[in-house]
Every structure is written in structure tokens, then in C-alpha cells.
Amino acid sequence: MNAKSEVASTGRDTAKLLVAVFLLIGGIALFYLFEEYSLLLRVLGLLAITGGAIAVALQSVPGRNVWDFAVAARTEVRKVVWPSRQETIQTTLIVFAMVLLIGIVLWLFDMMLMAIVRSITG
Structure with a gap:
């Protein structure tokens, strides 16, 4: 200040x-x-x-x-204090893995909801 x-x-x-x-x-x-x-x-x-x-x-x-x-x-x-190259690569890989994992979970949730809607609507 x-x-x-x-x-x-x-x-x-x-x-x-x-x-x-x-x-x-x-x-x-x-x-x-x-x-x-x-x-x-x-x-x-x-x-x-x-x-x-x-x-x-x-x-x-x-x-x-x-x-x-x-x-x-x-x-x-x-x-x-900027991260080192190794820390940056590790963090980037963790982010990619989490995005992939959440994407798969959301895809499975979507398929489950679609199956429920199909069974209800015939």
C-alpha cells in the first residue's frame, strides 16, 4: 500500500x-x-x-x-514464483486426465438418462 x-x-x-x-x-x-x-x-x-x-x-x-x-x-x-517446466507438464497432464474422466462420466450419465427416457416413452 x-x-x-x-x-x-x-x-x-x-x-x-x-x-x-x-x-x-x-x-x-x-x-x-x-x-x-x-x-x-x-x-x-x-x-x-x-x-x-x-x-x-x-x-x-x-x-x-x-x-x-x-x-x-x-x-x-x-x-x-513461476512453476518449473516439470510442474507445468504435470499440472497440464492432471487437467487433461480430469477433463477426460469427467467427460466419460457425463457421457455415461447421458446414456443412462437416454435409456431411462426411451424406456418411459417407448
């Missing part, structure tokens, strides 16, 4: 986020508008505009909150 105090979002933050959104929309529009230029140049331009939009968005409180969340999530993922 973070002990940081929450800072309320202001009208400036909303304006910054709107500028970032308009930058992205403008970048996408320019990407398709300058269709006669090479794809590489258009993609590089779009990436530059996207980077600028991200930089503007990170200047706002919600943008910093998203960035802090991403950093915290990355830290938590690094703490995870």
Missing part, C-alpha cells in the same frame, strides 16, 4: 488529458491523410506523436496514477 496522500484532479488535469487525446486522434488522422508518404515515415511520425501524447498525459494526476500502478504491477509480477 502507498502512504501517499491523494491529490484531487483539477481542471488543468482534464485539459491535459484532452490535449493528449486530441494529439492521438490528430496523429491517427495524419497517418491516413499522408498516405502518399512511405509507411516507415508515417509510423515513425505516429510513434512520435503518441510519445508526445503520453508525455502530456503523464503530467496529470490520473496519468501519474496510471504510471504508478504500472510500476507497482511490474514489481508484483517480478515477485511471482
Whole structure:
């Protein structure tokens, strides 16, 4: 948990986020508008505009909150103890065996119910 105090979002933050959104929309529009230029140049331009939009968005409180969340999530993922290859294979085989077993049980139950319905309906 973070002990940081929450800072309320202001009208400036909303304006910054709107500028970032308009930058992205403008970048996408320019990407398709300058269709006669090479794809590489258009993609590089779009990436530059996207980077600028991200930089503007990170200047706002919600943008910093998203960035802090991403950093915290990355830290938590690094703490995870991932299973070894052998554990993964064993778990996968157990799942396959259980699916097969439950499938057979349900198939037998279905056949039994079908036999009961046939005997009742004639």
C-alpha cells in the first residue's frame, strides 16, 4: 500500500488529458491523410506523436496514477514464483486426465438418462 496522500484532479488535469487525446486522434488522422508518404515515415511520425501524447498525459494526476500502478504491477509480477517446466507438464497432464474422466462420466450419465427416457416413452 502507498502512504501517499491523494491529490484531487483539477481542471488543468482534464485539459491535459484532452490535449493528449486530441494529439492521438490528430496523429491517427495524419497517418491516413499522408498516405502518399512511405509507411516507415508515417509510423515513425505516429510513434512520435503518441510519445508526445503520453508525455502530456503523464503530467496529470490520473496519468501519474496510471504510471504508478504500472510500476507497482511490474514489481508484483517480478515477485511471482513461476512453476518449473516439470510442474507445468504435470499440472497440464492432471487437467487433461480430469477433463477426460469427467467427460466419460457425463457421457455415461447421458446414456443412462437416454435409456431411462426411451424406456418411459417407448
